[in-house]
């Protein structure tokens with residue numbers, strides 16, 4: 294028996310009947326691969342039967358298991374797998390082979406010429422983004438993890454386009470990871486486990502379908518001279534934020550929460566080239582994709598996660614302030630302190646916040662980093678001079694450093710009042726308060742950080758309001774938390 298017949302029989306054993314012409318094409322392909330493998334590194338498999346089963350049959354069987362879209366892009370095709378065997382099995386399919394390595398591309402050029410394959414385009418490229426054309430489907434074998442490929446081909450695919458992965462049986466972790474990272478953009482809709490007939494080789498075909506909604510509006514930004522980019526950069530300063538009434542928000546958890554709870558504030562999503570996408574799709578928001586260098590300049594905290602562009606909520610006039618319950622006045626000049634007390638206030642149920650004239654912007658990156666989405670859930674009023682606080686006609690409880698002020702633990706908070714902490718450094722102008730309180734401390738500590746002191750005062754106010762009667766939860770030991 295000739296090797297050519299042997300090839301045909303091996304196919305037949307796997308359930309694939311080749312025509313004479315197909316047998317001839319596989320034979321020519323095989324001969325070329327054998328010949329060229331000696332010069333360049335095209336395959337690691339040299340045994341004849343293994344080459345037939347693990348390369349040709351492995352790929353040629355795919356069209357019998359799933360419907361393949363045309364036009365199909367084979368990404369990272371190497372020596373032509375699975376593209377060439379698929380083309381031989383489905384002569385009508387329009388195929389594009391993408392491969393980055395020169396010697397492999399040269400080999401493929403020869404294959405296409407020798408086998409006289411029609412409707413096959415060869416692209417020498419390391420695919421990483423749009424290529425000026427969209428495809429109905431992408432197929433890959435032995436390329437990289439699922440998430441990376443789904444991300445890489447997002448803009449190469451038509452809406453509802455398919456990505457077909459030829460995998461081994463153990464790819465559950467990759468599937469989970471892809472769900473987490475790319476679940477907003479794709480759905481896994483076929484997961485086929487099979488064994489190549491008459492062998493022990495287990496395989497798995499995964500078919501992902503791209504959702505048809507994301508990226509109605511995607512702008513690529515690659516130059517620091519771009520006007521929009523300059524606007525983004527200006528949002529790293531309070532002045533820029535004030536001018537445009539926009540601000541930025543960073544961090545995966547914070548971004549996810551903001552998308553979930555404050556969608557109406559979102560004006561856009563800033564992506565890093567090759568970086569992750571947020572999990573939820575924002576249909577009406579524009580996406581801006583920045584080159585890595587440009588993105589990193591907008592990412593002072595090094596999150597690498599998409600940055601949200603948000604509409605700054607209005608700071609209402611001081612005169613509109615409701616005169617009920619506790620009001621926190623914030624005079625801090627350090628934006629991190631401002632952000633931290635905004636978060637604490639909300640946690641303690643104090644929503645009405647009065648930003649005094651000296652207060653740093655609560656939308657400054659450092660403030661937003663500390664407050665997270667809480668900045669979008671509080672009511673902000675501003676910005677009076679300290680002397681003007683009296684106009685609210687509410688008692689002003691000033692937070693001072695001991696020995697000034699009465700002991701917080703002995704102070705009975707009134708129903709409605711303004712809590713006024715001191716400024717970092719100089720503290721509180723004492724004449725501003727009707728009553729000074731302070732947090733008792735051990736000797737040797739001069740003062741607390743103002744943000745921390747404010748948090749303690751707010752917590753104590755709430756504890757005094759809510760705690761009635763003796764403590765009722767006994768300590769249980771040895772049962773675990």
Ligand SMILES: C[S@@+](CC[C@H](N)C(=O)[O-])C[C@H]1O[C@@H](n2cnc3c(N)ncnc32)[C@H](O)[C@@H]1O
Nearest residue numbers: 369370371374391392393394418419420434435
């Ligand atoms: C391990 S080989 C697998 C080749 C073939 N798919 C197979 O199953 O035999 C991966 C191939 O993908 C190519 N490759 C990797 N990343 C690529 C990219 N981003 N764009 C194009 N080709 C890529 C490599 O040069 C290599 O030839």
